[in-house]
Amino acid sequence: xxxxxxxxxxxxxxxxxxxxxxxxxxxxxxxxxxxxxxxxxxxxxxxxxxxxxxxxxxxxxxxxxxxxxxxxxxxxxxxxxxxxxxxxxxxxxxxxxxxxxxxxxxxxxxxxxxxxxxxxxxxxxxxxxxxxxxxxxxxxxxxxxxxxxxxxxxxxxxxxxxxxxxxxxxxxxxxxxxxxxxxxxxxxxxxxxxxxxxxxxxxxxxxxxxxxxxxxxxxxxxxxxxxxxxxxxxxxxxxxxxxxxxxxxxxxxxxxxxxxxxxxxxxxxxxxxxxxxxxxxxxx
Amino acid sequence: xxxxxxxxxxxxxxxxxxxxxxxxxxxxxxxxxxxxxxxxxxxxxxxxxxxxxxxxxxxxxxxxxxxxxxxxxxxxxxxxxxxxxxxxxxxxxxxxxxxxxxxxxxxxxxxxxxxxxxxxxxxxxxxxxxxxxxxxxxxxxxxxxxxxxxxxxxxxxxxxxxxxxxxxxxxxxxxxxxxxxxxxxxxxxxxxxxxxxxxxxxxxxxxxxxxxxxxxxxxxxxxxxxxxxxxxxxxxxxxxxxxxxxxxxxxxxxxxxxxxxxxxxxxxxxxxxxxxxxxxxxxx
Numbered sequence: 001x002x003x004x005x006x007x008x009x010x011x012x013x014x015x016x017x018x019x020x021x022x023x024x025x026x027x028x029x030x031x032x033x034x035x036x037x038x039x040x041x042x043x044x045x046x047x048x049x050x051x052x053x054x055x056x057x058x059x060x061x062x063x064x065x066x067x068x069x070x071x072x073x074x075x076x077x078x079x080x081x082x083x084x085x086x087x088x089x090x091x092x093x094x095x096x097x098x099x100x101x102x103x104x105x106x107x108x109x110x111x112x113x114x115x116x117x118x119x120x121x122x123x124x125x126x127x128x129x130x131x132x133x134x135x136x137x138x139x140x141x142x143x144x145x146x147x148x149x150x151x152x153x154x155x156x157x158x159x160x161x162x163x164x165x166x167x168x169x170x171x172x173x174x175x176x177x178x179x180x181x182x183x184x185x186x187x188x189x190x191x192x193x194x195x196x197x198x199x200x201x202x203x204x205x206x207x208x209x210x211x212x213x214x215x216x217x218x219x220x221x222x223x224x225x226x227x228x229x230x231x232x233x234x235x236x237x238x239x240x241x242x243x244x245x246x247x248x249x250x251x252x253x254x255x256x257x258x259x260x261x262x263x264x265x266x267x268x269x270x271x272x273x274x275x276x277x278x279x280x281x282x283x284x
Numbered sequence: 285x286x287x288x289x290x291x292x293x294x295x296x297x298x299x300x301x302x303x304x305x306x307x308x309x310x311x312x313x314x315x316x317x318x319x320x321x322x323x324x325x326x327x328x329x330x331x332x333x334x335x336x337x338x339x340x341x342x343x344x345x346x347x348x349x350x351x352x353x354x355x356x357x358x359x360x361x362x363x364x365x366x367x368x369x370x371x372x373x374x375x376x377x378x379x380x381x382x383x384x385x386x387x388x389x390x391x392x393x394x395x396x397x398x399x400x401x402x403x404x405x406x407x408x409x410x411x412x413x414x415x416x417x418x419x420x421x422x423x424x425x426x427x428x429x430x431x432x433x434x435x436x437x438x439x440x441x442x443x444x445x446x447x448x449x450x451x452x453x454x455x456x457x458x459x460x461x462x463x464x465x466x467x468x469x470x471x472x473x474x475x476x477x478x479x480x481x482x483x484x485x486x487x488x489x490x491x492x493x494x495x496x497x498x499x500x501x502x503x504x505x506x507x508x509x510x511x512x513x514x515x516x517x518x519x520x521x522x523x524x525x526x527x528x529x530x531x532x533x534x535x536x537x538x539x540x541x542x543x544x545x546x547x548x549x550x551x552x553x554x555x556x557x558x559x560x561x562x563x564x565x566x567x568x
Binding site: 009010011012013016065066068070071225227258259260262263264265267268 | 295352
């Protein structure tokens with residue numbers, strides 16, 4: 001459970017840090033970002049924690065450098081933790097062959113198939129080990145926890161929340177892969193990590209999980225650029241339709257006219273997501 | 285004078301664009317960023333333009349992706365143009381040997397020595413050709429023009445302004461190389477581009493230029509992180525001392541406790557720089 005500081009830069013009165021640790025779940029060394037807001041540093045106050053999951057090809061660095069989130073984490077006194085998108089430094093044949101499978105593309109699932117199943121357990125890493133590591137090492141308020149993400153990471157945030165009612169008190173997603181079993185990215189990833197039978201994929205599909213959800217009522221804030229060049233891989237309407245048929249799921253949907261899939265889009269609306277998470281986490 | 289659109293993403297209601305063009309001054313193809321605020325797009329309003337010059341190793345991308353400036357350019361209705369840091373795609377022996385000389389390190393001077401003098405004329409490029417290109421292609425208000433930059437680009441902003449009184453109505457710098465003739469970075473660059481005689485360097489040194497400045501009164505807003513790991517290469521106190529002895533130069537100096545040299549520092553204070561430039565450019 002020990003973590004090692006890699007870098008630290010003051011940012012908006014808080015500190016943007018990068019840590020690394022030896023992950024028992026993934027059996028490799030992993031790197032993640034941590035933002036500590038001024039209140040956590042100066043007043044030594046415990047703060048809620050918000051997890052951000054990144055998209056295809058990203059490391060922990062993209063969100064830290066491109067989203068401009070630190071300003072709003074500082075304003076709302078939220079700790080932000082953002083992990084990498086796959087195991088790293090492992091040696092699996094073919095892991096670097098494509099941008100949408102293997103390195104940088106763990107899809108936040110627990111792989112069932114060899115050779116991926118030894119290391120590629122990003123779902124358990126995010127929902128269990130990383131939560132424990134954060135609880136053990138950072139000044140978080142126990143039980144005040146949110147999750148959000150972008151694209152593949154939006155999918156990750158949704159499935160992590162839907163499969164663990166109560167673990168996160170606030171959930172949002174930018175341009176999530178909302179129905180991966182119906183898309184090229186999703187089919188490739190689920191075939192490779194889970195297996196060839198589509199019946200085995202449903203537990204990793206946010207739209208399927210929304211259809212079947214029967215636990216404590218859950219609100220999902222879905223954000224989408226109307227000019228997103230990857231819309232065929234996202235299919236937010238399918239998730240919205242499923243949610244419309246399930247009283248246990250409420251959705252907030254914002255379609256942003258003219259915006260694409262990039263961090264320019266995320267940065268433009270991240271203030272709204274922080275305000276949303278902060279209001280729910282404060283109330284939790 | 286024609287420019288070609290490379291990318292366009294909507295950002296904070298405006299558009300972050302990247303253009304390329306064939307530079308006559310540098311004799312190579314150059315890429316630069318352009319942010320158009322909502323007013324320039326929706327109301328087809330002409331807006332003042334603010335030039336940003338980047339530091340060592342940067343391309344046009346770093347500032348666009350990491351500073352979070354778009355929010356404030358949109359708010360203040362400023363067009364922002366940020367060029368690359370050196371000629372590109374030229375073929376000079378040794379150009380890629382070090383991070384602080386050659387590619388990515390043009391230092392915003394006009395080189396006098398072979399083989400650099402054929403292409404490395406970033407000073408003329410920024411103060412003449414790029415100004416003309418912007419005037420010819422973008423909806424700018426003629427004569428309402430500001431300049432700022434970071435590190436090597438802070439040095440660039442200061443020398444471009446000090447050598448051209450009246451060209452820019454507002455000038456600021458984040459952690460500028462304020463007295464390059466007295467630093468390792470500066471000595472290496474000026475020796476290589478200008479020549480071995482330190483007497484020839486003074487016209488490219490902001491502190492020397494401040495000492496000798498006799499034209500219209502000029503205000504300089506200098507910003508500096510107190511925990512900057514490159515302070516030995518920056519020497520802002522030397523410029524402040526020179527300014528204190530010259531009635532034609534006013535300085536605003538902000539020392540930021542705990543901040544380093546990174547884009548995390550720039551992002552934390554860029555709102556202040558936009559407010560500063562906007563107030564001067566509106567009044568100009």
